[in-house]
Every structure is written in C-alpha cells, then in structure tokens.
Amino acid sequence: xxxxxxxxxxxxxxxxxxxxxxxxxxxxxxxxxxxxxxxxxxxxxxxxxxxxxxxxxxxxxxxxxxxxxxxxxxxxxxxxxxxxxxxxxxxxxxxxxxxxxxxxxxxxxxxxxxxxxxxxxxxxxxxxxxxxxxxxxxxxxxxxxxxxxxxxxxxxxxxxxxxxxxxxxxxxxxxxxxxxxxxxxxxxxxxxxxxxxxxxxxxxxxxxxxxxxxxxxxxxxxxxxxxxxxxxxxxxxxxxxxxxxxxxxxxxxxxxxxxxxxxxxxxxxxxxxxxxxxxxxxxxxxxxxxxxxxxxxxxxxxxxxxxxxxxxxxxxxxxxxxxxxxxxxxxxxxxxxxxxxxxxxxxxxxxxxxxxxxxxxxxxxxxxxxxxxxxxxxxxxxxxxxxxxxxxxxxxxxxxxxxxxxxxxxxxxxxxxxxxxxxxxxxxxxxxxxxxxxxxxxxxxxxxxxxxxxxxxxxxxxxxxxxxxxxxxxxxxxxxxxxxxxxxxxxxxxxxxxxxxxxxxxxxxxxxxxxx
Amino acid sequence: xxxxxxxxxxxxxxxxxxxxxxxxxxxxxxxxxxxxxxxxxxxxxxxxxxxxxxxxxxxxxxxxxxxxxxxxxxxxxxxxxxxxxxxxxxxxxxxxxxxxxxxxxxxxxxxxxxxxxxxxxxxxxxxxxxxxxxxxxxxxxxxxxxxxxxxxxxxxxxxxxxxxxxxxxxxxxxxxxxxxxxxxxxxxxxxxxxxxxxxxxxxxxxxxxxxxxxxxxxxxxxxxxxxxxxxxxxxxxxxxxxxxxxxxxxxxxxxxxxxxxxxxxxxxxxxxxxxxxxxxxxxxxxxxxxxxxxxxxxxxxxxxxxxxxxx
Numbered sequence: 037x038x039x040x041x042x043x044x045x046x047x048x049x050x051x052x053x054x055x056x057x058x059x060x061x062x063x064x065x066x067x068x069x070x071x072x073x074x075x076x077x078x079x080x081x082x083x084x085x086x087x088x089x090x091x092x093x094x095x096x097x098x099x100x101x102x103x104x105x106x107x108x109x110x111x112x113x114x115x116x117x118x119x120x121x122x123x124x125x126x127x128x129x130x131x132x133x134x135x136x137x138x139x140x141x142x143x144x145x146x147x148x149x150x151x152x153x154x155x156x157x158x159x160x161x162x163x164x165x166x167x168x169x170x171x172x173x174x175x176x177x178x179x180x181x182x183x184x185x186x187x188x189x190x191x192x193x194x195x196x197x198x199x200x201x202x203x204x205x206x207x208x209x210x211x212x213x214x215x216x217x218x219x220x221x222x223x224x225x226x227x228x229x230x231x232x233x234x235x236x237x238x239x240x241x242x243x244x245x246x247x248x249x250x251x252x253x254x255x256x257x258x259x260x261x262x263x264x265x266x267x268x269x270x271x272x273x274x275x276x277x278x279x280x281x282x283x284x285x286x287x288x289x290x291x292x293x294x295x296x297x298x299x300x301x302x303x304x305x306x307x308x309x310x311x312x313x314x315x316x317x318x319x320x321x322x323x324x325x326x327x328x329x330x331x332x333x334x335x336x337x338x339x340x341x342x343x344x345x346x347x348x349x350x351x352x353x354x355x356x357x358x359x360x361x362x363x364x365x366x367x368x369x370x371x372x373x374x375x376x377x378x379x380x381x382x383x384x385x386x387x388x389x390x391x392x393x394x395x396x397x398x399x400x401x402x403x404x405x406x407x408x409x410x411x412x413x414x415x416x417x418x419x420x421x422x423x424x425x426x427x428x429x430x431x432x433x434x435x436x437x438x439x440x441x442x443x444x445x446x447x448x449x450x451x452x453x454x455x456x457x458x459x460x461x462x463x464x465x466x467x468x469x470x471x472x473x474x475x476x477x478x479x480x481x482x483x484x485x486x487x488x489x490x491x492x493x494x495x496x497x498x499x500x501x502x503x504x505x506x507x508x509x510x511x512x513x514x515x516x517x518x519x520x521x522x523x524x525x526x527x528x529x530x531x532x533x534x535x536x537x538x539x540x541x542x543x544x545x546x547x548x549x550x551x552x
Numbered sequence: 553x554x555x556x557x558x559x560x561x562x563x564x565x566x567x568x569x570x571x572x573x574x575x576x577x578x579x580x581x582x583x584x585x586x587x588x589x590x591x592x593x594x595x596x597x598x599x600x601x602x603x604x605x606x607x608x609x610x611x612x613x614x615x616x617x618x619x620x621x622x623x624x625x626x627x628x629x630x631x632x633x634x635x636x637x638x639x640x641x642x643x644x645x646x647x648x649x650x651x652x653x654x655x656x657x658x659x660x661x662x663x664x665x666x667x668x669x670x671x672x673x674x675x676x677x678x679x680x681x682x683x684x685x686x687x688x689x690x691x692x693x694x695x696x697x698x699x700x701x702x703x704x705x706x707x708x709x710x711x712x713x714x715x716x717x718x719x720x721x722x723x724x725x726x727x728x729x730x731x732x733x734x735x736x737x738x739x740x741x742x743x744x745x746x747x748x749x750x751x752x753x754x755x756x757x758x759x760x761x762x763x764x765x766x767x768x769x770x771x772x773x774x775x776x777x778x779x780x781x782x783x784x785x786x787x788x789x790x791x792x793x794x795x796x797x798x799x800x801x802x803x804x805x806x807x808x809x810x811x812x813x814x815x816x817x818x819x820x821x822x823x824x825x826x827x828x829x830x831x832x833x834x835x836x837x838x839x840x841x842x843x844x845x846x847x848x849x850x851x852x853x854x855x856x857x858x859x860x861x862x863x
Contacts, residue, residue: 146730
C-alpha cells in the first residue's frame with residue numbers, strides 16, 4: 037500500500053499552495069475542493085483523463101477563470117489571480133495546449149508580445165536578434181522570422197515554450213507539452229524541465245495523461261479524477277499500472293492490435309507526388325505511397341517532414357506539382373476535395389477544431405457535414421431537419437458518446453468526445469480509404485482507445501487507413517505496415533512484427549539505417 | 553497656362569487628399585485593434601462642428617482644432633462603449649453612429665451655419681523649400697494641418713512597427729485571446745484606440761470647416777468618410793500606403809475639377825469611379841496572394857469580432 041505524500045515538508049514554505057479550490061460551470065463541478073502544494077525545485081505532474089479538471093485548474097492558476105471558492109497562496113501569502121497579466125506578474129507562466137500564438141505574427145513577434153522586457157523601441161531586427169539569443173540560451177530550435185501559420189504544430193510549441201521560459205516564470209505550467217513532440221524532443225524537454233527545477237526556487241507543473249512521461253519527468257504526481265484530487269504521491273513510489281488505476285480505474289491495453297485479416301487490392305495510391313508547403317517550399321518530393329484495402333499503414337516521422345502535406349494531397353486539399361493520385365482505377369489528380377469524398381476517402385485532419393469541425397455550429401450539423409449532399413438528408417433543394425437529427429443520433433450512438441441535446445454547440449463537447457464525433461463522421465464517409473492524422477492526440481486513455489477500436493473495426497471491414505501519428509506506441513500497435521517519412525520522402529518501410537524501434541528512430545531522425 | 557493647371561491640380565490633390573488622410577489614419581487605428589467603424593462619416597461631421605464652435609467661441613484656432621479632436625474622440629468612445637464594452641455588432645453600431653453624427657452635427661451647428669471662420673487654419677510656407685521652382689508652391693505652401701496629416705501615418709507606422717506598445721496593439725487586432733494571455737489589456741486598448749482614431753477622424757472634419765471651406769454646413773463631408781474606409785482597404789492596412797491612397801483619391805477629385813474647368817471630355821463620373829475600381833483591384837490582388845489560406849487576408853485577423861475572455 038502506498039502512503040500518500042500530503043504532509044508538507046515543514047522546513048520549506050511551498051512555492052504555491054492551493055486549498056479547497058472549487059470551480060463550477062452551471063451544474064457541472066469542474067474542479068472540486070482540490071488541494072495542491074508545489075515545492076521549489078520540483079517537477080509536479082498533474083495526471084488525469086480529459087474532463088478530470090486539469091485544464092480548468094490550470095486556467096484558474098492562469099487568471100483566465102476565477103475560483104468559486106478556496107485559496108491560492110504564493111510563498112505563504114494568499115493571492116488573487118485576477119487576470120493573465122496578474123498571473124505573469126506573480127511568476128506563473130503557462131504553455132497552453134493550444135498555444136495561443138498570433139497566427140500572422142512571426143516567432144520573434146510572438147515571443148516579445150506583451151513582455152515588459154521587450155525594448156520599448158524595437159524594430160523587427162532587434163526582435164529577431166533577441167529571439168536568436170534566447171533560442172540559443174534555452175537550446176530550442178526556433179526560426180525567428182517564420183510565421184506561426186507556416187509552422188508545424190511541433191515548431192509552434194517550441195515558440196510557446198521558449199516564450200514562457202524567456203519570461204522567467206517561477207512556476208512553469210505545461211499543459212500536455214509532449215503531445216506533439218518526437219521521443220527525442222520529448223526527452224530533451226524533460227531534461228530541460230529537470231534542469232530548470234532542480235536546485236532552483238522554481239516549480240514546474242506538468243499536466244499530462246501519459247503515464248510514462250509522468251513517471252520519467254516528475255518528482256511528485258497528483259492524480260485528478262472527475263474534478264477531485266485522488267491522491268498526491270512521490271513518483272518514485274509509483275508505477276504505470278498504479279497511476280492508471282487511480283486515473284481511470286482499470287488496466288491499460290498495451291498489446292499490439294491483431295493484424296489485418298484480409299488484405300485487399302490497392303485503394304488509394306499516390307505516384308511520384310511532389311507538392312509544396314504553405315511557404316511555397318517543396319514539402320513532398322517524388323513520393324510513392326500505396327494503401328491497400330483492409331490495412332493500416334502507419335506514417336512515422338518527426339513533425340514537419342511533410343506529414344501534413346501528404347494528408348492534404350491525398351484528400352484533395354492541396355494541389356500537387358507533379359505526380360498522380362488514384363482511387364482504384366479512378367484518377368483523382370487535380371480533383372476537388374468533394375470528388376475525393378465521393379471516391380470514398382475520409383479525412384481526420386490534424387487539428388480537429390480548425391479544420392475538422394465547425395465549432396460555432398451544432399453537433400448535429402457537424403455530424404452531417406459529409407452526408408448532407410445526398411438523400412435522405414437532402415430533399416431536393418432543402419435539408420431535412422428530421423433526417424439530420426436521426427443521422428446525427430445514429431452517429432453519436434455508434435461512437436458511444438452520450439449527448440442529450442444534439443442542437444448544442446460542438447464547443448460544449450470535451451476534446452475526446454469531439455474527436456469521437458469527427459472520427460465517426462469520417463469513417464462513415466470513408467467507404468474505401470481514410471487518412472487519419474494524429475487521431476488520438478490530446479485524448480485521454482479511454483477516448484484514445486475508443487478511437488483506436490473504431491479505426492480497427494473500419495480496417496477489418498475493408499477500409500484502407502493511412503495513419504499519420506507522432507505517437508510511436510500507437511503506430512507500433514495499430515499498423516500493419518509502417519513507413520517512415522523524412523524531408524518529404526519515404527525513407528523506410530516495415531511490416532508488422534518486423535519493427536525495430538531503434539532503426540525507426542534513426543530513420544525518423546534522418547540517419548540512413550541499415551535495414552535487415 | 554497648361555503648367556499652371558497641372559500645378560493647381562497637384563496642389564488640389566494634396567488639399568483634397570488631406571481630410572481623407574486624417575479619416576483613413578483614424579479608421580486604421582481602430583481597425584488595427586480589430587474594430588471596424590463604418591460610422592466615421594458621422595464622426596467627421598461631429599469633428600467639423602465641434603471644431604468650428606470651439607474656434608468661434610474662443611477665437612482661437614488651437615482650441616478649435618483641439619475641440620474637433622476631442623469631439624471626434626468622445627463621439628467615437630460611444631461607439632467603443634457599444635462595440636468593445638458591450639460587444640454590439642460593429643456594423644449595426646457603425647450605421648447608428650453615422651446617422652447619429654449626421655443628425656447631431658446638423659442640430660448642434662444650426663446657429664453656426666453661414667458664419668465665416670474668424671480664425672481659420674492658416675497657410676504655412678516652409679522656409680527655403682517653398683522657393684523650389686514648380687514643386688515648392690505645390691508641396692510647401694499648404695495649410696499647416698496638411699503637414700500634420702502627412703505626418704500621422706508615419707507616426708502610426710513607427711508606433712506599430714517599431715515599438716513594444718505597437719506590437720501589443722497589432723496583436724489585439726490579430727488575436728485578442730493570445731494578446732490577453734500574455735497580459736495585454738485588450739479591452740482598455742481597444743477602447744482607447746477606437747477613441748483616439750475618432751480624434752483623427754474629427755480632425756479630418758475640422759480640416760473642412762476650419763481649413764478649406766472655413767464655414768460649417770450640415771452634411772458638408774459628403775461621403776468622404778466612406779472614401780476613408782475604402783482607403784484603409786486600398787492601403788492593405790499598411791499605414792504608409794494610406795498616404796498614397798489618400799492623395800490618389802484626392803488627386804482624382806482634383807482631376808475631376810480640372811477636367812471641368814478646362815473642358816476636357818472626361819466624364820466626371822468616370823474619374824470619381826476610378827479609385828473605387830482601384831480599391832477592388834487591390835482587394836482582388838490581396839485575395840490572390842492569400843489564395844492558399846482560406847479565411848486569411850491582409851486585414852487584421854480579428855477585425856470585426858468582439859472579444860470574450862476565455863471564449
């Protein structure tokens with residue numbers, strides 16, 4: 037039996053003390069009388085599923101929300117975090133899950149935005165020079181002149197982390213920071229966080245639902261479930277099974293999924309594809325890819341090596357400079373996205389909120405986005421509200437989300453449920469092939485598992501799935517075949533059970549590896 | 553004679569472009585923090601009448617000009633109150649502001665019409681420079697407010713592009729949530745910049761009532777505010793290009809006058825139409841540049857959108 041580490045170390049005044057903090061949204065208690073101590077020099081993990089209250093708790097510390105009751109103290113004196121500005125003044129720095137960077141600004145501009153150490157008079161060159169030296173100081177690879185919208189999510193996150201670090205936060209809060217990082221980058225981040233914390237008067241709060249990360253990075257871990265604190269433990273006393281049980285109350289399935297039962301003919305095929313990214317720089321170069329019916333092909337790679345462009349080319353969203361795309365015998369090169377849809381290709385895009393779902397629209401309208409062009413939803417010139425409702429209801433039931441009001445906004449769904457809705461919709465559209473990009477990113481264990489089961493079921497019914505993911509464990513578990521993408525080219529291919537993680541890692545890093 | 557007509561046309565281009573430059577600069581300030589004020593025609597009229605009354609009652613042009621700026625700023629702060637604080641729809645509130653300004657300025661200025669400005673904005677000859685042959689008289693013998701208008705886009709450009717404050721301000725128009733997260737006082741600055749912009753728009757109105765017409769007439773702006781909106785778009789939201797836009801629009805109006813006085817066979821409507829055609833072309837070119845980014849444009853990304861914290 038594990039002893040809870042709730043007794044304060046009497047000699048040290050905690051950097052931050054949270055007592056009985058509660059936050060309600062209507063009838064929902066998002067954070068329920070949570071206690072938390074952050075000691076100087078520690079990395080404190082907060083572990084919980086989506087909806088456990090992690091993000092709400094963080095928003096309370098960030099000054100974005102005000103607690104309904106409870107106290108927050110810094111250095112032993114009670115504080116009111118009335119605004120994000122106040123949070124910054126108090127030394128609370130946050131790297132959000134959605135980075136809150138200005139899309140049209142460069143990295144340098146974002147880094148210096150709202151910062152009192154930015155020189156009062158500073159032209160672009162000053163900002164770029166300062167960014168260079170800060171990036172060097174924290175050993176983060178950031179291109180000062182690149183604009184955020186041109187960056188991969190991984191690159192964007194580096195800007196966000198660099199921004200928070202630069203501002204010298206005493207309490208650094210990271211909201212699922214490794215969701216988009218490669219294993220190497222994640223290790224580097226852990227090392228950096230440990231370096232930041234150890235022996236300093238800083239504290240790092242590391243919010244995550246990934247057990248292995250929590251164990252490798254944190255000194256202590258607080259587990260939240262359904263808005264309440266389950267326990268706070270020393271990490272050395274924990275193992276993954278224990279934490280998983282506390283977090284979700286059941287054991288993890290880490291077994292590889294069963295292999296494809298029936299491999300069919302080629303469905304989605306790209307031949308010699310070259311395409312450019314948003315900056316006009318070649319992102320895919322003479323790439324060949326073949327997806328067969330009834331298999332999952334995993335695409336492994338470090339963020340920004342052409343994954344996004346590949347997914348967009350194969351769904352008709354991005355034009356190709358050269359090469360051809362086929363669905364079976366039908367050539368789709370240059371066709372509109374809707375023709376890709378009609379050819380039976382579904383798409384789970386990288387960012388579910390900006391390109392997968394219409395957040396301002398209702399759940400049922402989002403559910404029929406792929407199906408509204410055809411009967412029974414379309415009736416002549418009109419759409420049938422009844423058919424929309426019943427289609428949406430079926431979809432929602434199929435992916436097992438309980439929703440009372442289909443007319444409410446997609447924004448009311450948790451991240452996991454929004455992704456399930458999107459997955460369900462796209463699988464219904466994908467009669468032949470599905471291009472799934474990071475389908476489980478940011479989801480808790482339960483929701484991720486549900487999405488994976490849906491993907492496997494689709495595969496077994498004969499759909500070819502291209503799975504683009506930065507989660508190696510997921511790729512290894514689901515894929516029937518793994519290809520490695522590096523700088524717009526496929527640099528390796530492995531069959532199920534023949535993967536060698538080390539070789540994969542080397543190929544992802546751009547090292548030519550001898551393949552046995 | 554021909555030279556003189558051209559000289560006169562260029563001179564008039566600058567004079568007629570000046571109120572437009574004030575108005576467009578003021579509108580740009582608001583749009584840079586994400587507030588689209590289509591009611592600036594009304595703000596201009598308030599500036600025109602406030603400036604005239606201030607000057608007339610005090611006999612002092614400085615007080616007149618300050619009244620115009622204050623009048624424009626206060627009147628725009630009503631709009632800011634509605635759109636920034638109460639988050640009303642900007643188009644609806646803008647229309648209301650236009651109509652309110654139209655009526656209010658006529659009502660307030662009723663007893664001041666048909667009076668000549670006793671102490672108008674004076675001409676300033678810039679020493680030495682105005683002696684330059686041909687260009688001297690065109691560029692350097694203007695009402696002093698012309699120079700002020702010319703400088704304002706440079707000041708705005710400098711603040712926006714070369715200062716920390718400007719970086720924060722631009723971020724408000726691009727992504728207020730991101731600005732808020734980093735501690736920028738979004739609502740406060742939005743309110744202040746919309747009001748400040750109103751002050752500049754007010755100066756544009758006063759330029760007419762105290763500078764060129766030297767009298768107040770109801771509805772005397774005759775659509776200049778709307779042209780100011782077009783200039784902001786024409787300039788692609790870049791401050792220095794406002795100068796080009798304002799003098800181009802002013803120049804075509806001047807050309808129109810010249811064409812009439814010299815009996816050229818150019819239809820007036822054609823000249824009046826040209827700048828708007830130019831605006832459409834600029835918007836098309838800009839849209840083409842952004843064709844690979846759905847929803848993106850040269851405009852501040854959050855233009856016209858109310859900001860809710862945590863939304």
